Amino acid sequence: MIEKPSRLEYGTIVGERYRIIRTLGTGGMSRVFMAEDLKLPGKQWAVKESVADTHMMKLVRAEAEMLISLSHPRLPRIVDFFEHLRSGAVYLVMDYIEGMTLEAYLKGYQGRIPQEQIIPLALQVLDVLDYLHTRQTPVIYRDLKPTNIMLTPEMEFKLIDFGIARSYKAELDQDTVKLGTVGFAAPEQYGAGQTDARSDLYSLGAILLYLCTGGKYSEWTAGVEGYIRGEVTRHLIPVIRKLLRQHPEERFQSAREVIEELRRSTEFQPAKHEASVGGTSLEYAGTRVVAVLGVSSGSGATHTAIAVSHYLARRSRSVALVELHSTAQAFARLQAVVERVSSGQTSSSRRFEVDGVHYWRQTSRADVISLLGGSYRFIVLDLGSAPDNERLEEFLRADYPLVVGSGAEWRIQEIAGLARSFQRHPQDKWNYCLPLAPLEAVQRLRKELNHDKVFALPYHSDPFERAAGMDQVLDELFRGVIPYTRKKRFGFLKRQR
Template sequence: MMNQPSHLEFGSIVGERYRIIRTLGSGGMSRVFMAEDLKLPGKQWAVKESVADVKMMKFIRTEAEMLISLSHPRLPRIVDFFEHPPSGAIYLVMDYIEGITLEAYMKGYQGYIPQEQIIPFALQVLDVLDYLHTRQLPVIYRDLKPANIMLTPDMEFKLIDFGIARSYKDELDQDTIKLGTVGFAAPEQYGTGQTDARSDLYSLGALLLYLCTGGKYSEWTTGVEGYIRGELPRHLIPIIRKLLRHHPEERFQSAEEVIGELRRSADFKSVQPGKSVSNDSIDYAGTRVVAVLGVSSGSGATHTAIAVSHYLARRTRSVALVELHSTAKAFARLHEAVEGIAAGQASSSRRFEVDGVHYWRQTSRADVISLLGGSYRFIVLDLGSGQDNERLEEFLRADYPLVVGSGAEWRVQDITGLARSLQRHPQRKWNYCLPLATSESVRRLRKELDHDKVFALPFHSDPFERDDEMDQVLDELFRGVITVARKKRFRFLKRQR
C-alpha cells in the first residue's frame, strides 16, 4: 500500500479536467486511479499520484520526464503531467490499459499460461526491453515482475510501472538506490554492482521460470526442474538458465541476442527436409533432444539409441545418451564392461564415457532438464519399450522422436498399432526405424501411416563403431539438421574431364 495518504477520492477532479472514478492499484510511493476526461466525454485515463518527501520528489520528477520521452506500443503513453506543491503530490496522466495484471491472471487461472503463448510473450517483453536499452541514454527497467505487466484482452503484454527505472550511467560502479522485487530482481540490484541491460534480462528469466512452473518458482534452485511444465518447448530451458546466471557476464548480453536465440531455436525445429543447417546454427540453437522408443521389448531401442548417439558424436561431438527408466540394467552392464570390473561393482557415478559419448544410466526426468542447460548439442533418450506417462511425455516433447519396431513382416503391424493408440497426438515429426526390414515392408508402412519418414536399418553388429550403410540411413534421417561433409575432389581429377 501507498505509505502516504492519498489526496484523491471518488469524484475528485485533478488538473481541472480528470474526474476520479476508482482505484486501480497502489504501491509504496504511489497510487493509480481510473479517471474520466471532462473535456473528451467517454475517454478514460489512468492517473498516477505520487506523494513523497522533498528528498524523493526529484526521483519522481525524473521518472515522469523519462516516461514522457518514450514512445513504444508496449509502454503507457503520457498525456499530462503536473504537480500540486501544497500537498507535495505529482500527477501523471497516461493511457488506461484495459485488462488485468499478469499476477492476477496467474492467480485466477491456476498459474496457467497456454504453452503456445509463452514464447510470443517473451518476444513482446524483449521488444520493449530492446527499445529501452538502446536509447541514447539507456533505460534500465529494474522491476520486471508479474504485477508490473498488464495482460490485455487480446493477450498482449504491456509494462505499466516505471517506479524504479533508471538511466544507465557509465561512470557509476553501483546503483545509488537499491530497489527491486525479491525473486525477480538480479543479484546486482542488492549492492554488488550497477544494474544494466543484463539485470533486466535476469528478471525476464525469472519471469519465464515463474510462468513455466505455474507461478511456483522465479529463481533456479535445487528441485525446480520437477516443477517445469512438461509440454513446454525444450529450447526454452537452456535459455532460461542462461538468463538466470548469477554473474552478468555469463548471461545473454543484450535483448537482441535473446531474441535471436529464441527465433533461431524455433526456426531450427521447423527446418524442412533437404534444407541444410550449418554446425554454427546447431551450436546456437541450444540442445536438441532425440527420443528413441521401442514398440515392444526386444525391438532394438537401446541398440538404435547407441548407434544414433555415436553417429551424432562423430558428426557434431558433445552428445549425451540418457537411460530414462530407473529399472533398466543395460547401461549398468555396459558401465561394468567399460571399467573392466565384476558385476555389481561399478562406481556410484551414473555418468561414464564411451568414445566421446557421455552415458547417463538410470536417469530421472529432472536430471534430463538439468542436462538441457549444459553444453550438449544433442541428448539422446533411450526410453526402452515402456509407455508410462513420464517416458511417453518425453517422447512427445522431443525434437526428433524415433519409434523402433521389428522389421519382421509379421511384426510391422505393431507400429501401426502404436500410432493408432497415440493418434490424438501430432505425429508428423515422428521417425520410424525398422531394423533389418525389407524395402517392401518400408513401402507398405509408409503407405499405411501416410508418412514418408520410415527407414530400414541395416545389420549393424557393433553400434559403437562406424558403419557405412548405417551412416547413410542416419544421414537421411537427420538431413537438414546435420551438415554432411562432402569429400573435396583433387584439382587434377577436374582437369581430366
C-alpha cells in the same frame, strides 16, 4: 505505503480536466486512480498521484521526464503532468489499460497457462526491453515481474509502473538505491553492483521460469528442472538457465541476442498472421496513424480519408477519423445528417459514429495526442489542404502519409511541386493518391518522383460503402500492415461460462 493522505476521492477534479472515479492501486510512494476526461467524453485515464518528501519528488519528476521521452506501443503513454505545490503532490496522467496482470492471468489458469503463449510473451517483453536498452541513454526497468505486465482482452502486452526505472550511467560502480522485487530482481540489485540491461534480462528469465513451473519457482535452484511442465519445449530451458546466471557476464548480453537465440529454432517461428516489428515477429499493439493531405482545395482529401477509414474498419477494428482543423465544417455537416440535427445547429459532442468509425470533428492537436493514448488500432487524420505547421508536422510523423492530388494532365505538377518543397524530409513512406487518374498519369508521376507508391483511385461515389475497385487499390496500399483481427479472449474466462 504512502505516509501522507491522498487529496483525491470520488468526484475530485484534477487539473481542471480529470474526474476521479475509483482507486486502481496503492503501493510504495504513490496511488493510482481511474479518471474520466471531461474534455473527451467517454475517455478514461490512469492518474498516478505521488506524495513524498523533497528528495523523493526529484525521483518522481525524473520518472515523468523519462516516460514523456519514450514512445513505444507497449509502454504507457503520458498525456499530462502537473504538480500541486501546496500539498507536494505530483500527478502523472497516462493510459488506462483495460485487462489483467500476468499474475492474475496465471492464477486464472491455476498456474498452467497454455505453453504456446510463453514464447510470444517473451518476444513481446524482449521487444520493449530492446527499445529501452538501446536509447541514447539506456533505460533500465529494474522491476520486471508478473504484476507489472498487463494483458489486454486482445492478449496485447503492456509494461506498467516505471517507479524504480533508472537511466544507466556507465561511470557508476553500483546503484545508489537498491530496489526490486525479491524473486524477480537480479543479484546485483541487492548491492553486488550496478544494474544494467542484463539485470532486466535476469528478471525476464525469472518470469519465464515462473510460468514454466506453474508459479512455483522464479530462481534457479537445485532440482528446479523437475518442476518444469512437461509440455514446455526443451529448447527454452537452456535459454532460461542462461538468463538466470548469477554473474551478469555469464548471461545473454542484450535483448537482441535473446531474440536471435529464440528465433534459431523453427519451433518458435510465429504464425503467418503476426506482423514483423524490428525484425522480431510480434502482433502489433499500438495505434497506427494515417494522415491524408490534399495538394489543393477540392483535391478529394476528405472523401479519400472517409473511404480509407471505412476500409480499415471493415478489415480491422477500432478506427477513428479525425478532422484536424478547428474551423473546418465538413464533419459538422455530416454529423447533422447522422444525428438528424436541424440545419445551423451544432451538436455538443464532437464525436459521432458512422458504421463503426468514430468521427472527431474540429479536433485540436492536443486532442489527437490524447486519442493516441486510447485503444484505436488506426487513427486517420483528415488534414485538408494548405496545412499550418502543426498539421504539417502530423503529416510528416504519420506512419502512413497519403498525398491526394489531381491526376489531370494540367494539374499533375502540383504533386511534384509539393514533393520538391519538402525534399529535405524523408519521403520513402509517402503514398500518392490520384482520384480518377489514367494509368499514363500514374506512370509518369512514378517516373518523375522516382517513387513506386503512386496509386490511381477509381470512381467511388459513396466513400462509406464498400467498392471492389477501391478495395483493390487500398489492399495494395496497405499490403502487409493490416493486423490480424480475430477477437481473442482470456481462455479461462470462456471456460467459466
